[in-house]
Amino acid sequence: MYSAGELRFVHAVGTGRDTVGKVASELGMTGNGAYRIARSLREKGVVSVSRGRVSLERRAHVGKLAEVLTGDAGLVDLLSGCGIPVLMGFLAPSTVTDVARALELNRVTVSRKASEASGRGILVRTDGGLTVNRRAWADLAVFLEEQQRYDSVTVDGIDHPVTVYRRGRDFVVYSSPTDEGDPRTGFSVYGDHGVELVTRRTYYCRTDRELTMADAFVHSLYIIEIEEDWNDRLLAVIFYLKHRDVLRRFDHPLIRRMESVIAGRSPKGWPLRSEVRDVMEAYGVEMPGEDRGIISGGCQRGLYPPVIGSED
Numbered sequence: 001m002y003s004a005g006e007l008r009f010v011h012a013v014g015t016g017r018d019t020v021g022k023v024a025s026e027l028g029m030t031g032n033g034a035y036r037i038a039r040s041l042r043e044k045g046v047v048s049v050s051r052g053r054v055s056l057e058r059r060a061h062v063g064k065l066a067e068v069l070t071g072d073a074g075l076v077d078l079l080s081g082c083g084i085p086v087l088m089g090f091l092a093p094s095t096v097t098d099v100a101r102a103l104e105l106n107r108v109t110v111s112r113k114a115s116e117a118s119g120r121g122i123l124v125r126t127d128g129g130l131t132v133n134r135r136a137w138a139d140l141a142v143f144l145e146e147q148q149r150y151d152s153v154t155v156d157g158i159d160h161p162v163t164v165y166r167r168g169r170d171f172v173v174y175s176s177p178t179d180e181g182d183p184r185t186g187f188s189v190y191g192d193h194g195v196e197l198v199t200r201r202t203y204y205c206r207t208d209r210e211l212t213m214a215d216a217f218v219h220s221l222y223i224i225e226i227e228e229d230w231n232d233r234l235l236a237v238i239f240y241l242k243h244r245d246v247l248r249r250f251d252h253p254l255i256r257r258m259e260s261v262i263a264g265r266s267p268k269g270w271p272l273r274s275e276v277r278d279v280m281e282a283y284g285v286e287m288p289g290e291d292r293g294i295i296s297g298g299c300q301r302g303l304y305p306p307v308i309g310s311e312d
Helices: 004-014 020-027 031-043 060-071 073-079 082-086 094-102 105-121 138-151 186-193 211-229 230-242 252-263 273-283
Strands: 047-050 053-056 123-126 129-132 164-169 171-175 204-209
Touching: 004 020, 004 031, 004 047, 004 073, 004 186, 020 031, 020 053, 031 047, 053 060, 053 252, 060 073, 060 138, 073 082, 073 094, 073 105, 082 094, 082 138, 094 105, 105 123, 129 138, 129 230, 164 211, 171 211, 186 204, 186 211, 186 230, 204 211, 211 252, 230 252, 230 273, 252 273
Parallel strands: none
Antiparallel strands: 047 053, 123 129, 164 171, 171 204
16 A cells, blocks of 8 residues: 555655655655655645645545654554555454455465554454554554545545445455446446346456456455345356356355355345245356246346346
8 A cells, every 4th residue: 555665755744844855855765766756645645746845635544644653653664565454454353364365465464464563552352353452552543444434435546436345455346437447347247257237336446457257256245245235145146156166166255155045044135045046047047956947036126137138
């Protein structure tokens, strides 16, 4: 998220250095190096730069970050790199394994950050796992919450609010009312893989790599985690059944719930096996362990139907 150099730059500006030249002098770097960092921070919405003058943007998370660094500049190394996302993962009690999985980071990397934070008393152990010590590190906790809130509606380079479902090491899954030029993903590309449907919004992925069918499915799981929509869960189960041979190898709690649906033990908030069966024939999918028969029923619980042919 932020490099160590960027955090030191924020600290310098937060303590009164109001030109790029003064920041460069304070940090012992060249003017060109300071300008490169300033441009990077401007793209991230942290600073504004005009004719050599630099100031912090008036955003809650930016102000809190500067305040935290002013209070303890020694936090730079901990917060740099993946440090902030890792700590945000512990705003609620969690385990190193769960945070690593959510961020798609190596467990060892997350463990190192968590160990450093625990050593400083920033993380404490509870019955549910590690969590941020809000009593001793109140300002840091507030910054993490504000950064998380900002991240949930912001993607670099997009000047209007979006809905962010997941940020990983090299990707952001989000929805936007306008086409941002990023590849579509999640439910928006189910039709490319045999499950045609009409989506109520368009989902995108900001990434440099080519997305696969499995990527699209996993991204739809991220969407389900946030939206908690019954229709989305039903369609995800159908997509999973259509590509089960490939997708069942992924370890995700929602896949285990889908397997429970298939086995007839539907978790709360998920469709029943019979409800899945009622709509799956339209997608050419068969329920495991059953002979394919005539499917009755229509679009239950407001299910938006598959797109068949063109609209009249």
